[in-house]
Amino acid sequence: MNVAAVLFTRDLRVHDNPALSASARAAEHVVPMFVHDPSLPAGEARRRFLAGCLADLASALQRRGGDLVELHGDPVHEAIRVAKAVGAAGIAVAADVSGYARSRERRLAAACSAERIAFRTFPGVTVVPPGSLRPGGGGSHYKVFTPFHRAWQAASWRDLCEAPRRISLPADLPKSWFRSHSGDGAAGESAARERLSAWLTHLQVYPQMHDDLAADRTSRLSPYLHFGCLSPRELAARVDGRPGAEPLLRQLCWRDFYHQVLFAFPQLRRRAYRPGVEDSWRDERDALEAWRSGHTGVPIVDAGMRQLLAEGWMHNRARLITASYLTKHLGVDWRAGGDHFFDLLLDGDVANNYGNWQWVAGTGNDTRPYRRFNPLRQAERFDPEGEYVRRYVPELADIPGKAVHEPWKLPPSARRRYPAPLALDVR
Ligand SMILES: Cc1cc2nc3c(=O)[nH]c(=O)nc-3n(C[C@H](O)[C@H](O)[C@H](O)COP(=O)(O)OP(=O)(O)OC[C@H]3O[C@@H](n4cnc5c(N)ncnc54)[C@H](O)[C@@H]3O)c2cc1C
Incomplete structure (x- = not known):
């Protein structure tokens, strides 16, 4: 050719x-x-x-x-x-x-x-191409993560491709087809590869630290994976066999899982995935607004929402807590929450975002659709010193230790600057 x-x-x-x-x-x-x-x-x-x-x-x-x-x-x-x-x-x-x-x-x-x-x-776009793993019994895709994970681990992954050494353009292409760039140096393949090499030194603490909100020890590779600056297949190869790799590979497998779900169910962004599930929600505009702006009065929820506003990114544990609070405590539609995330996240991704939102809301792939995360217990477990909350909620910066998580115990001075909780059943 x-x-x-x-x-x-x-x-x-x-x-x-x-x-x-x-x-x-x-x-x-x-x-x-x-x-x-x-x-x-x-x-x-x-x-x-x-x-x-x-x-x-x-x-x-x-x-x-x-x-x-x-x-x-x-x-x-x-x-x-x-x-x-x-x-x-x-x-x-x-x-x-x-x-x-x-x-x-x-x-x-x-x-x-x-x-x-x-x-x-x-x-x-994924480690294993969507549609290539199918459950026994003839389904189009895996609906539950654990059997998908087993099949994914057992599958043979394609060989890696080397970067081409030379690319030769045809002669005399129109100048108007090319742009001069002055892009964000933190974006793109070079930044992704540097970030990966630097982060690999933290891989061995990933199993213990990936849920620690204040430590911020996850890879933060998600925007690069979303835009394909980094190949998920190469990432899997780079970590495979190293200490700490297993839980990271599991997260990459979740990514593949939601991609094969979206491949089989293209309406994931708008329609409940689980047939026959209760999918009616309260029309609580003020609550939705307070949630979006990080003023619900529940410190761990507000910290997550403000991290999103400030950085275009949010820690996975905070995504779980904030999404669960919106849908399971405030009863607000997962689509409204998902759309807000999707607008602001640098890694905003139809498969991962709406797949996870439906999982949390109980309309998706969770085998325990009625579970809900208690924000206070989550805060005590994953932000035990209250450091994450103090970092993102300046009104509470002077409240010491884990007392910062309990809105009803705040001193009057803090109560004057910080709203009362919208939903009280968080204890
Ligand atoms: C409500 C909600 C919405 C989310 N929306 C998105 C989204 O729009 N885009 C997105 O990429 N991720 C989304 N996630 C998944 C997860 O929160 C992010 O991928 C993760 O926080 C990115 O940080 P990291 O790169 O440091 O992750 P690491 O912990 O370093 O994980 C490595 C990679 O694995 C993948 N991954 C990790 N966790 C998940 C997961 N639960 N589901 C699917 N893939 C995962 C990501 O590509 C991630 O970059 C969402 C999770 C929830 C609960």
């Missing part, structure tokens, strides 16, 4: 990128491209992060002799336009799982076939 096009979506990397590697092997010239799609709106922080990822990807491609074509519009229309203009024999893309991504793939396949351009999808 003389020319091949690669459409990047959320696989923004050159290492272990099967679509890019296969195209670079098969064709003399490769045209890597990214299309900004106006029908995929993102919050400001995620847009900035994406710009950083693209800047880093463009320079990784330039170092190999190539570059990144960057266009705006409908990805199918633009990809076909570019492929025809350069005479590409094929377009390669990473297979993705959401309803939107799959319909984009179908449209692209049809458009390629009409133009006699070869179309191929490649793995890379």
Whole structure:
């Protein structure tokens, strides 16, 4: 093949990128491209992060002799336009799982076939491709995590792909196809790889520390995994066999699990996954607003919500506590909570976000749908010194030790600055 096009979506990397590697092997010239799609709106922080990822990807491609074509519009229309203009024999893309991504793939396949351009999808968004593991008895996907985890551990994982050494663009591509970048240096593949190398030294304490809110010892790789700056398959390979790897691999398996759920149930973002489940909620606008802004009067909940507002990220344990408080204590719809998270999280991801929200709300994959997290007990267990709360709720910064978790015991001076709890059944 003389020319091949690669459409990047959320696989923004050159290492272990099967679509890019296969195209670079098969064709003399490769045209890597990214299309900004106006029908995929993102919050400001995620847009900035994406710009950083693209800047880093463009320079990784330039170092190999190539570059990144960057266009705006409908990805199918633009990809076909570019492929025809350069005479590409094929377009390669990473297979993705959401309803939107799959319909984009179908449209692209049809458009390629009409133009006699070869179309191929490649793995890379998950460790194990969604749909490749199926339960005995003929189901389309695993509905429960534990058997999926067992099958995932026993599965053979694909080989890693080396980053191409050289990328050669066809001659005379229009200048208007390329952008000059000044992206966020904390985003992108280089930052992801540095973060991973630095964090691997903490892997051995991950089993004991990953739930400790104040210690903040999880990898914080989720935004990089979401945008594909880091291959989950490579991450699994880098940690596998090291002390502390098991629980981290388990979290990556949860990620794969929700991806195969979304693959099989594209309505995950809007419809209760569990058939016949109670899915009616209170219309509590003031409570929802107080929750969103971190003013519920329950310190551990407010700390989590304010971490989200300040950093575009929240510790997993705090995500569980805040989501459970909204749905199980305040009785507010998981969709409202999920949408707020999705707007603000740098790692906002349809599969992981709505899969986890439904799990917490009891409409999803939890085998104990009626469980609820007691925020006070969670706070005492996972923030025993109250350090996490004091870090994010400045009104309570002078309350010592774990007393900071008990709103009804706060001194009058703190009560004047901090609201009374919305739901009192948290003791
Ligand atoms: C209500 C709720 C909403 C969530 N929304 C998202 C979201 O939009 N995007 C997102 O990536 N994660 C989401 N999670 C999962 C989890 O909270 C984050 O992945 C994790 O906190 C990211 O931090 P980390 O990279 O330091 O995780 P680590 O503990 O270092 O884990 C490594 C990786 O494993 C994956 N992972 C970890 N926990 C989970 C999990 N429970 N489910 C799926 N994958 C997991 C992530 O990709 C993560 O980066 C949500 C969890 C809850 C309870």
